Amino acid sequence: MLRRRKGQVEIDESTAVAGLGAVEAGEVFVGKGRTLRADAIRRLRRNKLAMAGLVWIVIIILVAVTADLWAPRYLGDPTYIDTSRVAELSLQPPSAEHPFGTDKLGRDIASRVVYGARVSLLVGVVAVFIMVVIGLFMGAIAAYYGGIWDSLIMRTADVFFAFPYILFAVALIAVLGKGFQNVFIAIGILGWPSIARVFRSSILSIKKNEYVDAARAMGASTLRILGRHIMPNAISPIIVYATMSIGGAILTEAALSFLGMGVQPPDPSWGLMLSEARAYIFTAPWLMFYPGLAILTTVLGFVLLGDGLRDALDVKLKE
Amino acid sequence: MSPLLEVKGLTKHFPVSKGVILSRLGETVKAVDDVSFSVEQGETLGLVGESGCGKSTTGRCIIRLLEPTAGSIHFDGTDVRKLRGRRLKAFRRDVQFIFQDPYASLNPRMTFGEIMAEPLVIHNLGTRREREQRCKEMLEVVGLNPEHIHRYPHEFSGGQRQRVGIARALMLRPKMIICDEPVSALDVSIQAQIINLLEELQDEFGLTYLFIAHDLAVIRHICDRVAVMYLGKVVELGGWRQVYNDPHHPYTQALLSAAPVPDPEKQRQRNRIILRGDVPSPIKPPSGCRFHTRCPIAQFPLCSEEEPPLREVAKGHQVACHFAKSFPIPV
Numbered sequence: 001m002l003r004r005r006k007g008q009v010e011i012d013e014s015t016a017v018a019g020l021g022a023v024e025a026g027e028v029f030v031g032k033g034r035t036l037r038a039d040a041i042r043r044l045r046r047n048k049l050a051m052a053g054l055v056w057i058v059i060i061i062l063v064a065v066t067a068d069l070w071a072p073r074y075l076g077d078p079t080y081i082d083t084s085r086v087a088e089l090s091l092q093p094p095s096a097e098h099p100f101g102t103d104k105l106g107r108d109i110a111s112r113v114v115y116g117a118r119v120s121l122l123v124g125v126v127a128v129f130i131m132v133v134i135g136l137f138m139g140a141i142a143a144y145y146g147g148i149w150d151s152l153i154m155r156t157a158d159v160f161f162a163f164p165y166i167l168f169a170v171a172l173i174a175v176l177g178k179g180f181q182n183v184f185i186a187i188g189i190l191g192w193p194s195i196a197r198v199f200r201s202s203i204l205s206i207k208k209n210e211y212v213d214a215a216r217a218m219g220a221s222t223l224r225i226l227g228r229h230i231m232p233n234a235i236s237p238i239i240v241y242a243t244m245s246i247g248g249a250i251l252t253e254a255a256l257s258f259l260g261m262g263v264q265p266p267d268p269s270w271g272l273m274l275s276e277a278r279a280y281i282f283t284a285p286w287l288m289f290y291p292g293l294a295i296l297t298t299v300l301g302f303v304l305l306g307d308g309l310r311d312a313l314d315v316k317l318k319e
Numbered sequence: 320m321s322p323l324l325e326v327k328g329l330t331k332h333f334p335v336s337k338g339v340i341l342s343r344l345g346e347t348v349k350a351v352d353d354v355s356f357s358v359e360q361g362e363t364l365g366l367v368g369e370s371g372c373g374k375s376t377t378g379r380c381i382i383r384l385l386e387p388t389a390g391s392i393h394f395d396g397t398d399v400r401k402l403r404g405r406r407l408k409a410f411r412r413d414v415q416f417i418f419q420d421p422y423a424s425l426n427p428r429m430t431f432g433e434i435m436a437e438p439l440v441i442h443n444l445g446t447r448r449e450r451e452q453r454c455k456e457m458l459e460v461v462g463l464n465p466e467h468i469h470r471y472p473h474e475f476s477g478g479q480r481q482r483v484g485i486a487r488a489l490m491l492r493p494k495m496i497i498c499d500e501p502v503s504a505l506d507v508s509i510q511a512q513i514i515n516l517l518e519e520l521q522d523e524f525g526l527t528y529l530f531i532a533h534d535l536a537v538i539r540h541i542c543d544r545v546a547v548m549y550l551g552k553v554v555e556l557g558g559w560r561q562v563y564n565d566p567h568h569p570y571t572q573a574l575l576s577a578a579p580v581p582d583p584e585k586q587r588q589r590n591r592i593i594l595r596g597d598v599p600s601p602i603k604p605p606s607g608c609r610f611h612t613r614c615p616i617a618q619f620p621l622c623s624e625e626e627p628p629l630r631e632v633a634k635g636h637q638v639a640c641h642f643a644k645s646f647p648i649p650v
Binding site for chain 1: 420
């Protein structure tokens with residue numbers, strides 16, 4: 001069916017519009033066209049890398065959500081330290097009992113990686129949500145009101161870009177206090193300028209399209225123009241950018257935890273685990289390997305998915 | 320009977336801002352400067368000129384996509400510039416616009432049906448079912464398959480999309496349609512089809528057109544009267560026969576001589592008037608007659624000091640030139 005449709009999409013102009021009132025002859029299929037969303041999903045499903053990213057993300061989410069049901073029982077408690085047996089359990093290499101090995105305090109690394117996924121995903125989603133909300137708001141104001149508001153918001157964004165990112169995050173957390181929630185806030189506050197920029201330029205380029213003028217000329221209200229014409233066309237770069245930003249936020253959380261500014265011990269976080277593993281990189285490399293691998297694959301998953309979404313959401317792209 | 324559309328002294332200046340941080344205002348682009356014309360019920364007035372001469376700006380000012388700087392616009396007896404809110408919306412029902420670029424004028428995320436039903440939705444006309452019915456009928460009127468209402472613009476060619484743009488303009492049964500270069504983005508073979516369609520629709524629905532174009536052949540084909548614009552001014556206005564067969568203004572003569580003639584024999588024998596130089600900047604238009612910097616018959620200092628008014632040279636034929644027809648053009 002797809003093939004058949006594809007053929008008749010490119011109807012030759014000369015036969016299609018041979019004269020007034022002429023209806024294309026020889027057209028086999030006429031019924032409903034596919035919706036744009038179905039089109040996008042189909043394009044996404046064809047992109048193998050993006051699908052691999054999506055599958056991996058879904059697996060991580062499932063693992064993180066269901067962790068309480070199985071991880072403590074089969075792998076061990078991620079935070080409990082059995083003080084009487086620390087020496088015996090400490091720094092064991094991967095085995096059947098501890099598939100990823102154990103850390104210095106005898107805790108199961110697999111269990112800590114699983115619980116670390118909760119932190120990473122939560123940070124990724126919440127921080128990106130914060131930055132998207134602020135960014136969309138700022139970008140829309142800048143693009144819509146223009147003039148002094150535009151200058152004000154965009155110059156503020158430039159100031160944010162001028163600071164080294166991690167340094168700024170560390171400074172912010174130093175002010176807000178160490179801890180998990182403040183990582184959200186720091187990443188959200190630092191991330192909004194890029195979203196605002198992307199959204200602003202996207203609105204500005206959409207606004208120039210004649211279909212916006214057309215809607216205005218037929219008497220559409222501002223609300224309708226924004227909701228029906230500008231937003232649906234301006235939002236897809238944001239979806240793409242936000243997806244990729246989740247990967248970035250996970251990295252930032254890892255970096256902050258590594259520096260001791262994020263998640264505090266004994267709670268597990270991939271970045272924190274890397275930090276704790278520093279001393280054993282040669283003697284017990286599995287301490288570093290598994291959390292590192294988790295960060296790498298998860299971030300990669302989000303970036304690949306974002307990349308696939310970019311192509312999938314482009315209306316004009318034909319197969 | 321008073322004309323359907325009467326434009327008097329229409330002026331549109333765009334401020335030019337310079338500098339990134341502190342924008343300095345002051346200079347303006349004089350896109351349209353004191354333009355007057357009228358369009359009678361049922362006729363087609365062509366607005367012709369080079370790119371950047373202000374013809375599109377004129378069209379956009381009339382439907383209030385742009386706010387004019389000065390001048391008056393009367394449509395069907397009402398002062399368009401004073402309209403607000405509900406009455407502006409009512410006016411927008413009567414005057415529709417066809418855009419130049421069929422790739423930019425249709426929202427890529429809406430189906431043809433949604434695009435065409437939008438004017439009805441905005442003006443709250445009909446039920447869902449009735450609107451769908453109207454869309455199907457209208458698609459048939461413009462020569463497309465009525466089943467296409469569920470399809471998206473990217474599935475179609477430029478000519479087919481432009482037909483949808485035309486169908487959208489017709490949905491509200493307007494009295495007048497402003498066509499802003501409706502065929503210049505299309506292949507030549509499609510242009511003729513669209514022009515014929517517009518003519519047939521004019522007869523069928525009793526439409527009045529303001530037809531903006533830079534293509535003289537297109538204008539000649541469809542227009543009853545022609546206004547020639549240069550740098551934001553109307554330089555010649557008259558019936559198409561008067562303007563094409565007996566052009567008075569040296570700019571009109573140059574334009575006509577630049578249009579190719581299908582017969583190569585005649586083309587070789589023709590006198591071409593080649594204008595020297597570029598169109599001056601509309602930020603600082605030349606003093607006096609705006610055309611004097613490129614005019615082959617300009618007399619100084621008169622032409623550079625005094626602006627020639629539009630004066631009648633024959634019935635319904637106006638020209639803004641001090642020396643129109645009184646000098647033969649040196650070749």
